[in-house]
Amino acid sequence: MSVKVACVGGGPAGLYLSILLKLQDPSHDVTVYERNPEGSTYGWGVTYWRGLLDRLHEHDPESARAVEEHSVRWRDGVAHVDGESARHRGDEGFGIGRHRLLEILAARARALGVRLEFDLEVDAADPPPADLVVAADGVGSALRTRHAGHFGTEVRAGRNPYAWLGTTKVFDAFTFAFTETDHGWIWAYGYGFGPEGSTCVVECTPGTWTGLGLDGADEAEALTVLEKVFADVLDGHPLTGRSAARAGGSWQTFRTLTNRTWHRDNLVLLGDAAHTTHYSIGAGTTLALEDAMALSAALRERATLPEALAHYERERREALLPVQSAARLSAQWYENLPRYIGLPPEHMFALLGQRHSPLLPYVPPRLYHRLDRAAGRLEALRRLKRWLGPRIARTVQARSLAARD
Template identity: 85%
Template sequence: MNVKVACVGGGPAGLYLSILLKLRDPSHDITVHERNPEGSTYGWGVTYWRGLLDRLHAHDPASARAVEEHSVRWRDGVAHVGGHTVRHHGDEGFGIGRHRLLEILAARARALGVRLEHEHEVRADRLPDADLVVAADGVGSALRTRYAGHFGTEVRAGRNHYIWLGTTKVFDAFTFAFAETDHGWIWAYGYGYGPGGSTCVVECAPETWSGLGLDRADEAEGLVVLEKLFADVLDGHPLTGRSGRGAGASWLTFRTLTNRTWSRGNLVLLGDAAHTTHYSIGAGTTLALEDAMSLAAALGEPVALRDALARYEQERRAALLPVQSAARHSAQWYENLPRYIRLPPQEMFALLGQRHSPLLPYVPPRLYHRIDRAAGRLETLRRLKRRLGPRIARTVEARNLAARG
């Protein structure tokens, strides 16, 4: 059956949903409305992990191959704390430029027959004439805001201040850098997204932010301060900000957004319009794309629209619960950084990797580290036993048979 769909917002979620719906039924009439000019987007790179790439290949191999081809990858995590550097080998991670990701998805959507209308802002009081309107217009969604009472929107602001920056320094690993100042600690997360540069997110407590004068500095002045603080990891490369957006630096506090319900009639929320998770777990783009996968699958079922939207919401809420918990604890770990930063660097970095644990805030850090190491050794022995057990049993049986013979 031909269905008319209007996606409001041309980010990864809206574009990927349009792709999946066209793949399911080319007769669908789908338009993506984006208020900004084509090619303009804020941000440098986004991260994702192997699990998402596998799901992208399962849903649309063509766009997945293009995403993988234009991504960089890493396996190591590196932490710089004072004069110490610690490196851990971990799971494979990926980075891709946000501009490039949007180019790939937009080209794929167009090739499938999706209409993309840029510089076209949809008014919240005048929704497009469509069977389904998808609010994929981000955390500040105008469509959701107009009906905030119905959706039950709640926003909780985090404590720390952060700023999203770029750099021409290409990090070869997911890099953490912690710098101590007279006003407290300030830290950066850096990851490459292509041969031309990396994303660099800087975060600190409110007292550090004001003590360093970052609350009063314009963007250029603030970048000079940060380049000096992180000179060792930047290797002389500059930091870049949101040029052309006024004199004020774009420091924010993270807003965790939730909604009591995700749909209203034929209007449904997607991606950051429906939910946000703290940037320190690097899951925002992944969750948005998974939302699109779930909504496309639900709309493909032979049920009424109301039932399809209810199924989508139920499925995604269940999937989000552990991620939201991990994000909450990750944010709290950084908000309580003094509790961990004086540990030996290897232990601090190990607990940085355990920051999603709900137990960590309630157990003395060094004790938690010892318990975690002991549990890791025990699990290693269990895996070894499972692997070698059948082999040892066969060897013993052979010896017994030989002895009886």
């Protein structure tokens, strides 16, 4: 049966959902509404891994081929710690420019007959008439905010300030850089997304942020400071920002967003409007696209809209548990950087790769490293860590809900 769908938000989640719905049934009437002009998206590059690419090929080979063709890939990770470096071979990772990804998805959606309405702000009080309204309008979703009481929205602010920047330096590996200043440690994550440059996310403690004067600096001043701090890693390349004029304009603290429920009547949440996970695990775009896959499948397989939305929510909540656990532990690892920074670079890099472990916060780092080297090949230990992660996430979620009630 043909349905009319209004998707509010023209990011990866909204565009990919519109593609999948049209592939399921070309008679579906699908419109994507995006408040910003076409091509004006903010952001340099996004990361993803082989597993997502395989799933993209399963769902729509044509757009998957285009995404893969315009992506860069790496297998190495490198950590720079105050002049010393360590390099590890890891799983294959990919980077693609956010502008390019959206261009690919928008072109594919148009070719399938999706209507794309750019530069159009949807009134949350009066959304477009449709059988299904999809709130894919990001962490600040106006549609979700209007019904925040129903959705049970909760936002927790992280401790460390961070800035999402770009650089013309093209990193050949996923790069971590840790630099000690007179005011404490500051670090960056860098990854290439094409021949034009890389994404560079900078993070530090609040004390370092204020000590370096970044809280009162405008963007140009902040970039000058950071280019000096990371000069060795950048090799003389500049950093670029959002051109925000106000002091501290590029900086924010990460907001972990959860919702008690993801749907209300014919309105459903998708991507960052439903959930966020800390940027240090590089999963935001992947999770948004997987949401779209799950929602489109539920709409195809379930007899009624309420059944489909309930099934989508259950499936995605379960799938998110280990990811949310990993994200929480990863953020905590960086917030407790002094616990690990004194280790030799090779050992620190090994624990950086283990930062998702629920055991690591409770075992002395040097001991954990020795135990991990000795027992890391044992499947029993791996199974224990995989088993603990989702259960800790469920416990945290249950305590949070109990505290609110």
